[in-house]
Amino acid sequence: MTDLLTFSHGNAKLGKGTLIFSLPAGKTCPGALFCLSFAVVTEDGKRKVQDGPQTQFRCFAATSEAQYDGPFYARARNLEMVVEAMQANNLVGLIDRSLQNARKKNSKLVRIHESGDFFSGAYLDAWIEVAKLNPDLKFYCYSKNLPLFVGLELPSNFYFTASYGGKFDHYIDAGVFSRYSKVVHNDEEAAALGLEVDHDDSHCFGDKPFALLVHSTQPKGSTYGKAVWARRKAGQFSGYAKERQAILTAKV
Numbered sequence: 001m002t003d004l005l006t007f008s009h010g011n012a013k014l015g016k017g018t019l020i021f022s023l024p025a026g027k028t029c030p031g032a033l034f035c036l037s038f039a040v041v042t043e044d045g046k047r048k049v050q051d052g053p054q055t056q057f058r059c060f061a062a063t064s065e066a067q068y069d070g071p072f073y074a075r076a077r078n079l080e081m082v083v084e085a086m087q088a089n090n091l092v093g094l095i096d097r098s099l100q101n102a103r104k105k106n107s108k109l110v111r112i113h114e115s116g117d118f119f120s121g122a123y124l125d126a127w128i129e130v131a132k133l134n135p136d137l138k139f140y141c142y143s144k145n146l147p148l149f150v151g152l153e154l155p156s157n158f159y160f161t162a163s164y165g166g167k168f169d170h171y172i173d174a175g176v177f178s179r180y181s182k183v184v185h186n187d188e189e190a191a192a193l194g195l196e197v198d199h200d201d202s203h204c205f206g207d208k209p210f211a212l213l214v215h216s217t218q219p220k221g222s223t224y225g226k227a228v229w230a231r232r233k234a235g236q237f238s239g240y241a242k243e244r245q246a247i248l249t250a251k252v
Contacts, residue, residue, distance in 0.1 A: 020110075020114045024075045025064075030119055035144075049066045049217075146171045179204075190211035196210050
């Protein structure tokens with residue numbers, strides 16, 4: 001149905017019972033800083049990743065959009081439809097109709113933004129209302145647009161994790177958010193910070209901060225890129241491949 005938003009079903013990192021909604025990486029991330037990356041179209045019609053001026057670790061979603069037509073066009077279309085629905089004051093209805101069309105019998109979780117972020121308060125409010133309409137589902141998200149969440153009362157089935165590495169890290173440093181995620185180079189860095197590494201988003205439903213291992217293609221010469229290469233060379237985790245999902249999940 002062409003009048004509905006696109007949801008995907010699970011992936012190599014998340015289980016089959018997870019619905020995933022995404023927007024274009026970087027272009028909808030007003031709080032991004034150290035992970036800021038975009039997929040841009042070049043003069044010859046091809047796509048490439050463009051990093052932000054302070055990018056330290058590249059957003060894996062931007063790399064995916066640069067490499068594959070599916071994510072690039074689906075996320076762009078989602079954003080276009082979201083903006084149009086906001087202007088027409090029917091965004092809640094659009095999201096909920098699309099969700100009902102996408103969900104299956106085994107659907108239990110909804111990840112909001114594997115790619116992208118909450119770019120406005122009105123957009124976030126719409127998702128909160130959708131969560132209230134679907135109490136049998138657990139909605140969860142990461143966000144760097146932290147000011148939107150300060151003092152906000154969320155429904156019991158809506159789980160928010162503050163994402164470190166953005167313009168508003170001072171809210172995390174001040175202790176405003178008890179659960180946050182931080183991208184690290186390797187397991188040793190996570191241990192030094194006293195953080196458990198999450199491989200399947202299960203920590204999004206707990207009450208403690210946690211670490212995420214950097215993966216995917218990273219800026220040339222960056223410490224994060226070198227860390228990914230070192231882990232790959234040592235036979236350690238370097239990306240979410242389907243054949244390794246069972247192993248990764250068992251380690252959490």
